[in-house]
Structures are given as structure tokens and as C-alpha cells.
Amino acid sequence: MDNLYSQKEAHRCKSNLDLRVYTSNLIGKNSELVLHGGGNTSLKSTIDGEDILYVKGSGWNLADIKAEGFAPVRMQSLLDMLEEDDISDTEMVRRQREALLSSDAPNPSVEAILHALIPYKFVDHTHADAIVTISNSINGDEYIVKLFPNFLIVDYVMPGFDLAKEVYKLTKNLNWDEIDGIILHHHGIFTFSDDAKTSYDKMIEAVSKAEAFLDENAVVEIQHKYVHSDCDIARVVKTISEYKGHEVHIAINQTPLAAFYASQENLREFASRGVLTPEHIIRTKRVPLIMEDTDLIGGLERYIAVYKEYFNKYTTGKEVMLNPAPNYMIIKNLAVVSFGRTREEAKIIYDIVEHTMLAVLRADKLGGYESISEKDSFEMEYWELEQAKLKQ
Numbered sequence: 001m002d003n004l005y006s007q008k009e010a011h012r013c014k015s016n017l018d019l020r021v022y023t024s025n026l027i028g029k030n031s032e033l034v035l036h037g038g039g040n041t042s043l044k045s046t047i048d049g050e051d052i053l054y055v056k057g058s059g060w061n062l063a064d065i066k067a068e069g070f071a072p073v074r075m076q077s078l079l080d081m082l083e084e085d086d087i088s089d090t091e092m093v094r095r096q097r098e099a100l101l102s103s104d105a106p107n108p109s110v111e112a113i114l115h116a117l118i119p120y121k122f123v124d125h126t127h128a129d130a131i132v133t134i135s136n137s138i139n140g141d142e143y144i145v146k147l148f149p150n151f152l153i154v155d156y157v158m159p160g161f162d163l164a165k166e167v168y169k170l171t172k173n174l175n176w177d178e179i180d181g182i183i184l185h186h187h188g189i190f191t192f193s194d195d196a197k198t199s200y201d202k203m204i205e206a207v208s209k210a211e212a213f214l215d216e217n218a219v220v221e222i223q224h225k226y227v228h229s230d231c232d233i234a235r236v237v238k239t240i241s242e243y244k245g246h247e248v249h250i251a252i253n254q255t256p257l258a259a260f261y262a263s264q265e266n267l268r269e270f271a272s273r274g275v276l277t278p279e280h281i282i283r284t285k286r287v288p289l290i291m292e293d294t295d296l297i298g299g300l301e302r303y304i305a306v307y308k309e310y311f312n313k314y315t316t317g318k319e320v321m322l323n324p325a326p327n328y329m330i331i332k333n334l335a336v337v338s339f340g341r342t343r344e345e346a347k348i349i350y351d352i353v354e355h356t357m358l359a360v361l362r363a364d365k366l367g368g369y370e371s372i373s374e375k376d377s378f379e380m381e382y383w384e385l386e387q388a389k390l391k392q
């Protein structure tokens with residue numbers, strides 16, 4: 001992975017916040033690090049003797065975030081929450097908002113407490129493809145430990161307060177100077193430093209290491225031996241719109257990767273193994289609709305029945321079921337088709353699935369792809385905060 005840091009550009013930055021914006025944009029521009037609003041970064045500073053965390057505001061993308069996209073939060077209020085046994089994520093968000101220096105700042109990232117806990121000025125968090133590909137393989141735990149002996153490695157925990165609390169417990173007696181970063185299984189990676197460039201460099205170094213490992217151990221040859229089938233796209237749009245209850249826009253992926261993916265044997269099992277990083281589920285749902293014949297209505301009815309079973313199995317009774325129709329479908333031997341309320345939303349799903357397909361194929365070369373459990377997926381899909389994010 002290329003390190004895009006330019007001393008010349010960095011010299012133009014007049015403050016640490018400018019530098020924070022600069023390296024956040026570098027991270028955001030690389031789709032192999034973060035996609036569409038994924039990941040977050042922060043800066044610790046002092047204003048009138050008070051410690052302040054500038055953390056990515058929700059609704060901003062790292063690719064084009066500006067200074068005003070960073071929410072200034074009182075550090076002490078964030079750290080105080082760590083002393084509590086359990087608070088809901090809604091309560092956490094409310095208190096984070098209360099601790100803002102300015103009322104027109106955006107909502108601080110749901111990972112703000114975790115950023116506050118890490119005792120370095122600059123903290124970078126991504127969902128790097130190469131890291132989550134390895135982590136989402138059957139022997140991912142072993143590979144990650146071997147590749148990253150100096151990282152703190154954290155088993156999967158739901159993002160938000162629970163994750164911050166878990167890292168707090170794990171690091172109580174830790175000498176932070178002895179670790180290079182944190183890897184969150186099935187989720188992503190954190191690097192940090194008092195220097196913007198060093199934190200960014202550590203991110204690129206770690207991800208490059210993971211990429212080199214994959215280049216050596218998980219080579220995927222995209223083959224073109226599949227037989228093209230046919231599909232009436234106008235009918236798909238009309239039918240899916242009816243099931244969704246609103247007009248859908250579609251994005252069709254027929255790249256060699258998508259066509260190869262769509263031509264795998266046992267396609268249903270193959271392509272229904274879950275998301276690359278938890279927050280993708282809000283966009284894609286856990287699994288796509290698989291079309292192995294032309295019976296679209298039959299396929300949709302089956303998909304919806306299975307989705308309702310999944311909902312009924314895990315709901316606590318408090319959740320309201322989302323629209324059970326799929327957010328993307330794979331047409332055997334042909335293409336991957338994403339559905340969105342807008343063209344942009346369809347493209348976001350297209351991008352997420354594009355990155356997921358390569359990761360699944362590569363993880364299979366490492367012994368098999370394995371995402372978070374169905375139960376953890378449900379908790380993420382029905383996370384009150386994520387639902388709020390989509391409504392914005």
C-alpha cells in the first residue's frame with residue numbers, strides 16, 4: 001500500500017487540527033482502508049487548560065472531512081463513562097453530545113470513548129481490507145498474532161460503549177509504549193502516536209504487511225470460464241421496487257471479479273457468510289438474494305421468509321423489523337446487482353460488496369471465510385445508533 005504522506009503538503013498545515021484533517025483525508029482517499037463513512041480519527045488538544053478530543057463527527061467521510069467535521073469533546077466526560085459498569089449507547093451518545101464544546105458541532109463518533117482512552121495525540125482507525133480479510137479467515141486469530149506480535153489483539157465486541165469498556169479492561173495494566181496498535185477481530189485496526197505522520201505511517205506499514213502476507217498466501221486467480229446467463233433488468237427493478245415499497249435504483253457489477261464470484265459452486269452457501277466489518281450490515285444486510293434460476297418472485301419470497309425467521313430468532317421484542325427484502329442480489333454466472341433508494345446508495349452497496357467479494361475469495365485461500373456470528377450480526381443490524389445514522 002502506498003504511503004501518500006507529502007512533507008510539502010504537511011508543511012502547509014498551520015495547526016495540529018490541520019494536520020489531523022490532512023492525514024484523515026489521506027486515509028479516506030484509499031478505499032482499501034475505509035469505505036463511505038467508515039473508520040474514524042481523532043486529535044487530543046488542550047484549550048484553556050482543559051483536555052479536548054477532536055473526533056470525527058458522524059455523517060462525515062474521512063475522504064473529505066474538514067476541521068468543522070471534528071467534534072470537540074471534553075476528554076474527562078468521555079473517560080468518566082469508562083468507570084460505569086454499563087450504559088446504553090443511546091445514553092453514551094447523549095452524554096457525548098452534552099460534553100461538546102460547541103452546540104453546532106456534529107455528533108462525536110460512537111468510538112469517541114475508545115479514542116479518548118488511547119493516550120496519544122493522533123489516533124487512526126480503519127477497516128483495512130487486508131487486515132479484516134485475514135481476521136475473517138478460519139485461522140485468522142493465529143495469523144494475526146503471528147503477523148502482529150506487538151499489537152494488542154481484541155476479540156470481537158460490538159462497537160460503541162462495550163468495545164471501549166473491553167479495551168479499557170484489557171489495557172489497565174498495559175504500558176502503551178510497548179504496543180504498535182490495536183487489532184479488533186472481524187472489525188479493523190487502530191494505530192496512534194503523538195505525531196500525525198507516525199500514526200499514519202504505522203497504519204500503512206501494518207496494512208502493507210497484511211497485504212504482503214495475502215500476496216504470498218492467498219492468491220486469487222479470476223477465471224472467465226463461466227457461462228453467461230441472461231436477466232431481465234427492467235423486471236428486476238420493477239419487482240424489487242414493489243417488495244421494497246419504493247422506487248429502487250440499481251448498480252450492476254459485471255466486472256471479472258463479480259462475474260467470477262457469481263460463478264462459484266454452491267453459490268448460496270459460498271456468498272452467504274456474512275459481512276467484512278460489522279457496520280457494512282446496515283447497508284448490505286447479512287446476506288444477498290441468490291438467483292440460481294429465473295424465478296425472481298419465488299426467490300424473493302424465500303429470502304423474505306428466511307429473513308423473518310432470523311429476525312424472530314434474535315429479536316428481544318423491542319426491535320421493529322426492517323424491510324425484509326434484500327439490498328443486493330447475485331445472479332448466478334452473470335452479475336451482482338445492488339439496490340438503493342438513490343443512485344448513490346446503490347453505488348455504496350456496490351462498493352462494499354466489491355471489496356467483500358475479493359476478501360471472501362482470499363480468505364477461502366487461507367482455509368475459509370468466517371465473519372461475525374448471526375447473533376452478533378443481528379445486534380449490529382438492529383443497533384439503534386446505526387438506524388439513526390441511516391436516517392440522517
Ligand SMILES: [Zn+2]
Pocket residue numbers: 039125126127159187188
Ligand atoms: Zn470501526
